[in-house]
Amino acid sequence: MARPAADCGSPARAPGLWAGESSNRCDRRRTCSTRDGILASFIGPWPAAGRAGASMVHPRPDINASVLLLRDGLASLLQHLRDDGYLVVGPTVRDGAIVHDQLRGIEDLPVGVGDEQAPGRYRLRRRADQALFGYAVGPQSHKREFFPPSIRLFQLRRGAGGPVLTPEPPIDRKLALIGVRSCELQAIAVQDRVFVGGHHVDADYASRRRGVFVVAVNCGEPSGTCFCASMGTGPRASGGFDLALTELLSGGPHRFVVEVGSAAGADLLARVEHAPASEADHAAASAVTAAATANMGRHMDTRDIKSLFYANQEHPRWAQVAERCLGCTNCTLVCPTCFCSTTVDTTDLAGATATRERRWDSCFTLDHSYVHGGSVRPSLRARYRQWLTHKLASWIDQYGTSGCVGCGRCITWCPVGIDITEEAAALRADVPVA
Secondary structure, eight states: OOGGGGGSSSSSOHHHHHHHHHOOOOSSSSSTHHHHHHHHHHHOOOOOOGGOOOOOOOOOTTTTEEEEEHHHHHHHHHEEEEETTTTEEEEEEEEEEEEEEEEEGGSOOOEEEEEETTTEEEEEEOSSSOOOSSSOOSSSOTTHSSSSSSEEEEEEEETTTTEEEEEEEOOOOOOOEEEEOHHHHHHHHHHHHHTTTTSSSSHHHHHHHHTTEEEOOOOOOOOOOOHHHTTTTOOOOOSSEEEEEEEEOOOSSSSEEEEOOOOOHHHHHTTSSSEEEEEEHHHHHHHHHHHHHHSSSSSOOOTTHOOOOOOOOTTTTHHHHHHHHHOOHOOOOOHHSSSHHHHHEOOTTSEEEEEEEEEETTTSSSSSEETTEEOOOOOOOOHHHHHHHHHIIIIHHSSSOOOOOOHHHHHHTTTOOOOOOHHHHHHHHHSSSO
16 A cells, blocks of 8 residues: 655654664655645745756855755755765664664665663664654764774885885765764864874875765754763754754654854755744754753763872772773774774785784773883773773873763773763762862
8 A cells, every 4th residue: 555645754664674774765756745735834835946856056055054954855965965976974773773874865864763872781762753863872983984993004015126115095085974963073073183183194084084074963862871061062063064953853844953064064055945944943953952961861070170080090999990891992992082093014925015004902902001021001900090081181181172072982882881970970079078
C-alpha cells in the first residue's frame, strides 16, 4: 500500500537502523506535494518562482542574519554541497552507534534516533519524533578529519645516486562537515592552536583544514555525561561555522532556524528555498539551547582549576583512581583535543624502501614517556595524573585555554566509568574553604 503524501520522509523500515542500515527514504520517487501547503499555513506562501524546480536564485541573507529552512530545504542544501564537489561528512547510524561518514543525502542522517549515555554506557534509542539531530555526540570526533589516526609522512627508496626521499603531497579536497556541535567547534579551535597556531605549522593538518565548510547544530539533547555548559563551550555555537542550525520540532512543521556565519554560508543559502525567521522562531530556538543548558548531565567547577591541580600532585585520589583505571587509552582516543602521536618506521623485505608513518598514541602507554633507561611515568597513577593535569591545568599555560570542552566522551567510553568531573570534585573537596 502506498504511503500517504503527508508521511513522505518517515522511516520506511525502522528496524533497519539497528541492523546498521540507514534508511528513511520515501517508498516512491516523487516530490512531496504537501510542503508548500504546510509552509503557507505557518509563514505564508512562497513566491511562485520560489517553488521546487524553479531556477530563481533566492535572496542572499546577510552574515549574522537568521532564516527559516524546512526539511526539504536542508536536503537541497546538502545536495548543493555535493554538486559543488564537496565530500559531505556527517552523522549516520552504523554498528549500533552514531558515527561520522559520507552522506549521500538527508536520508542518511539518524532520523528519529536518540542516545542514552552514562559512565561506561552508550545505547541508541528510538525517539517519538523525526528529529535529524536529536542525540548528543557519538564516539567519533571530527579530530580524525584533520589529524587522522595514521598517515604516511614520507617514503625513502634506494636509488642509483643514493636515497631518494618522496614526501607525501598535501591533501587537496573540498570537505563539508554536517551537524558539528559547539563543543566540537571549540575542540577544532583548540587543535588549530596546537597544529597551526605556533611557529611550526603542521603542513598535513593545515592542508586538511583549509577550505572546510561547516554546518553546525546547536544542541537540544545533551547526554548524561555532557558538561559543555560549565566549560563555556556550548550548547550554542558561537563561531567557527558557515551555517548553524537549531532544529525545531514543535509549534509548526519540522524546521530549522539557520544562523549565517560566513559569506560562503550566505552564498549557499541564496540557492536554497528559505524564509525570514520570525521573533517566535528565534524565541523557540533560544528555548532549545536554554533547555539543553538546564539539562546537562554533569558539571565541572572550573574556579581556579589550574591552581587546584598544581597544588594536589600528591593527593591520595590519584592512587584511588589508578586502582580502577585499566590504562586502555579509550579516553584519549575519543577525546576531540588529545593530540599525542608516535612515529613508526617500516621497510620492505628487500630493504629497498622505507616508510615513516605518524600514528595516534596516548600518554597512558609506557612507551609514550620512554627516555633512555625507561619510562618516566611507570605507574598508572602517574599517567592518569599527567593526563588529567595536562587536560585541565597545564594546557592553559601552553595554549591559553582548557584542553577539555565538556563533551563527556571520556566518561561514556571509559570501560569502568571513571568520571573526570567526579575526580576534579574530589580534589576540590579537600581544599579548605576561605
